[in-house]
Amino acid sequence: MDKPISILITGVGFVAGHIIDALQARHPDWNLSVFDVKSSDSWRDSGIPYFQADITNLDETVEAFEKARPTIVIHTAGWVPGQGARYARRDLGTVTKINVDGTRNALQAAKATGVKAFVFTSSCCIVTDDMKHEYPNMDESLPTGLATLIYGYSKGLAEPYVLAANGEEMLTCAIRPSVILGPHSRLGPGDYQLVPQIHACIAKYETPFIIGSGENLYDFTFVTNVADAHVLAIENLLSTKTAAGEAFFISNQEPVPFRDFMLAIWREFDHVPPFEVRIPESLAWLAGLIAEWATWITGMSSMATLSRGSVQDATGTRYASGDKARRILGYYPRIGLQEGIRISCLVGYT
Amino acid sequence: MPSASDIVYYLFHAQELRSIIQWKVWHNPVHERDPSKESPTLQQCFVFLDLTSRSFSSVIQELHPELLVPVCIFYLILRGLDTIEDDMTIKLEKKEPLLRDFHNFLEKDGWSFDGNGPDEKDRQLLVDFDCVVQEFKKIKESYKVILKDITVKMGNGMADYAKSAEKSVDVVNTIADYEKYCHYVAGVVGEGLTRLFVESGLANAGLLERPDLSEAMGQFLQQTNVIRDIREDFDEKRKFYPKEVWSKHVNKFEDLFKPENKEAALNCSSEMVLLALRKAPDCLFYLAGIRDQSVFNFAAIPQTMAIATLDLVFRNPDLFKRNIKITRGHACQIMTESTQNLQMVCEIFRRYARRIHKKNTPRDPNFLEISIACGKIEKFVESIFPSQHPKAIVVGSAAAGKSPEQVEKEKAEWQEAKWDVIYMGLAVFTTLALISALMLGIAFMMGARFDIALDQLKQGKFKPPAADSGERQNILSSYGQHEEL
Numbered sequence: 001m002d003k004p005i006s007i008l009i010t011g012v013g014f015v016a017g018h019i020i021d022a023l024q025a026r027h028p029d030w031n032l033s034v035f036d037v038k039s040s041d042s043w044r045d046s047g048i049p050y051f052q053a054d055i056t057n058l059d060e061t062v063e064a065f066e067k068a069r070p071t072i073v074i075h076t077a078g079w080v081p082g083q084g085a086r087y088a089r090r091d092l093g094t095v096t097k098i099n100v101d102g103t104r105n106a107l108q109a110a111k112a113t114g115v116k117a118f119v120f121t122s123s124c125c126i127v128t129d130d131m132k133h134e135y136p137n138m139d140e141s142l143p144t145g146l147a148t149l150i151y152g153y154s155k156g157l158a159e160p161y162v163l164a165a166n167g168e169e170m171l172t173c174a175i176r177p178s179v180i181l182g183p184h185s186r187l188g189p190g191d192y193q194l195v196p197q198i199h200a201c202i203a204k205y206e207t208p209f210i211i212g213s214g215e216n217l218y219d220f221t222f223v224t225n226v227a228d229a230h231v232l233a234i235e236n237l238l239s240t241k242t243a244a245g246e247a248f249f250i251s252n253q254e255p256v257p258f259r260d261f262m263l264a265i266w267r268e269f270d271h272v273p274p275f276e277v278r279i280p281e282s283l284a285w286l287a288g289l290i291a292e293w294a295t296w297i298t299g300m301s302s303m304a305t306l307s308r309g310s311v312q313d314a315t316g317t318r319y320a321s322g323d324k325a326r327r328i329l330g331y332y333p334r335i336g337l338q339e340g341i342r343i344s345c346l347v348g349y350t
Numbered sequence: 351m352p353s354a355s356d357i358v359y360y361l362f363h364a365q366e367l368r369s370i371i372q373w374k375v376w377h378n379p380v381h382e383r384d385p386s387k388e389s390p391t392l393q394q395c396f397v398f399l400d401l402t403s404r405s406f407s408s409v410i411q412e413l414h415p416e417l418l419v420p421v422c423i424f425y426l427i428l429r430g431l432d433t434i435e436d437d438m439t440i441k442l443e444k445k446e447p448l449l450r451d452f453h454n455f456l457e458k459d460g461w462s463f464d465g466n467g468p469d470e471k472d473r474q475l476l477v478d479f480d481c482v483v484q485e486f487k488k489i490k491e492s493y494k495v496i497l498k499d500i501t502v503k504m505g506n507g508m509a510d511y512a513k514s515a516e517k518s519v520d521v522v523n524t525i526a527d528y529e530k531y532c533h534y535v536a537g538v539v540g541e542g543l544t545r546l547f548v549e550s551g552l553a554n555a556g557l558l559e560r561p562d563l564s565e566a567m568g569q570f571l572q573q574t575n576v577i578r579d580i581r582e583d584f585d586e587k588r589k590f591y592p593k594e595v596w597s598k599h600v601n602k603f604e605d606l607f608k609p610e611n612k613e614a615a616l617n618c619s620s621e622m623v624l625l626a627l628r629k630a631p632d633c634l635f636y637l638a639g640i641r642d643q644s645v646f647n648f649a650a651i652p653q654t655m656a657i658a659t660l661d662l663v664f665r666n667p668d669l670f671k672r673n674i675k676i677t678r679g680h681a682c683q684i685m686t687e688s689t690q691n692l693q694m695v696c697e698i699f700r701r702y703a704r705r706i707h708k709k710n711t712p713r714d715p716n717f718l719e720i721s722i723a724c725g726k727i728e729k730f731v732e733s734i735f736p737s738q739h740p741k742a743i744v745v746g747s748a749a750a751g752k753s754p755e756q757v758e759k760e761k762a763e764w765q766e767a768k769w770d771v772i773y774m775g776l777a778v779f780t781t782l783a784l785i786s787a788l789m790l791g792i793a794f795m796m797g798a799r800f801d802i803a804l805d806q807l808k809q810g811k812f813k814p815p816a817a818d819s820g821e822r823q824n825i826l827s828s829y830g831q832h833e834e835l
Binding site for chain 1: 725726728733736737738
């Protein structure tokens, strides 16, 4: 490329902040700019141009892209439903508007402004949000579009647009990270869902309860490894271009039972469950159903810890092979899971 | 003859007794050696094989005829080296050149050695070593090269080790030292065997390009032996646990054996188990490269025994008290299973990995790392023997992967089914409505006053009036003329 490389990152969330850190560390000569719907003062002094626009509005998006004039776009902007909303359908409209229409707008704006490469932050949920199947050692040949939960469903609608947009003028690829943990980046926010929620179980005396066998393997990814994968994807699209039009599962490639992941986090806070109670999957499912009704009647459904969805989430097997990312992107998790958990838990929770 | 305690044990472990009988009765060797066609010196070699090895003798004797003699000779050479290295009565000045020159003795007619101490259990092998020399000379040149090469490496490795053991007490300081020790004792053997397997065409030549795989095989076996033998080694003033590991848990090596340090000792042994477990996926990978059943059995049995042993020693305080071993019945079960195919062997690895995982506790500093190591075994098995095919997911799910006609047909069937349900529902409701109407009609004909009942309901009086006549009077009077009713 003749022009100096300039990268626009949409969304200034947890992952985007770490992508910026990784890009600045590995390619200090690249120009960066960001795009988000929120106005954020913390970015004013960062030296990174900040464009405030709504991704669901095509005109605003194109306008921002025209100002930023990027050669590469990393589209991380998206909406992840929180705990209760994840298993419900009431936010379907919001999630498809932001994740699907937003992605289409970003693609259209990128094409209109002559962007050369487009990297999409997808999610492993595109496959694993299908509650009907187990996904051990899954690879990228698996069909998408079977997701029953709204988040994976929305990614399943958005990603095909990205991959189909791959062509001569603009190269595209999709990164599908698994469950992400980690501290906040230099400029961006931290993880406010995974580790804080698991930590909160200690205070709620929920740690002794094991749903199902506690043997089902799960994939996790330390956030800087996710950022590395994005940088590798860009480097690939700028050089060999073998990643063009492809999607990649990204994880720490250290699948462990979800239960063990939680135990490892609790241990960082010097908590070991005093005893263990195993709840069979069927009983938990029933309890989830009752809890759903109870919370629906009392109108507290957004607060529910237990639901059929969360039970299936907790007892399912979901991990990726990771071969394709290793082979094509040369991706290797630089921070191991144990180290990642240690760093993530250094942030104090109360 | 089984001892009385054995009989009692198997009375209460019928499953294990069954395994022993199964192995003894139903196990058919892939190949059987034919002693009638063997020279007297070769027969003597097999006698020594029986005497020096309990675990390897039978699997070696079932090997493919092409490899039977080379592997037997290989084993006896290594046993010879070992017998010299182990003997503390031989002075270093004498021991070192013997070990370094051992490869030259292999072709020296009539070479034998009677310098071992009288208590050395395999000393007779070296006294009669000329029979091994005789047979060594007869094997194929290409095999000879391999055997000699490995003898050189092994002899030098042992000599280096004996030299440094003379100088200091802690030979195995770092994990790297430990792996180096295991490399000389077992990794090199793995290399030699792999070269024999590939040379004979009974294993995939690709194994030679992945020396890390045969190394993993050797490491996995040897590390397991080291972990299991800690008590015996300690009693005989040897220690192979690297200082880098045990010093994290106790101050002095001896402290591992003190009852008050039970937790620390268990954490130390589980860190050792972790180091070994990490080699397991590569062992399975290696086994996938073997083409011949007899070679597969020969390679797989020690590995499955090793993972079962790791399960036995994992978080087992007896490890530091006495010599622990898997029971005979258990061993027979594993051998029966290991002599089938790769999938069975993978199943055994997965089974023991899960058992180890079950015993893992978050109080152990290596809790997550052990869990990861077990997860990687599962993941590897899943990668070669997927539990479900991606296509099954497509077929199992609604529209994906179906022709439009199929989808149309299914839609029609579904529509039909839906109407069936509706008709059935309607029929039930019609019947119920008819019966209700009939009952109400009969009641009306017999003079039931529905108007009063309805009125009462409207006033919120759901219970029949109390027996109090005054109240009844009130109710009736509110309906004026109908007092006579």
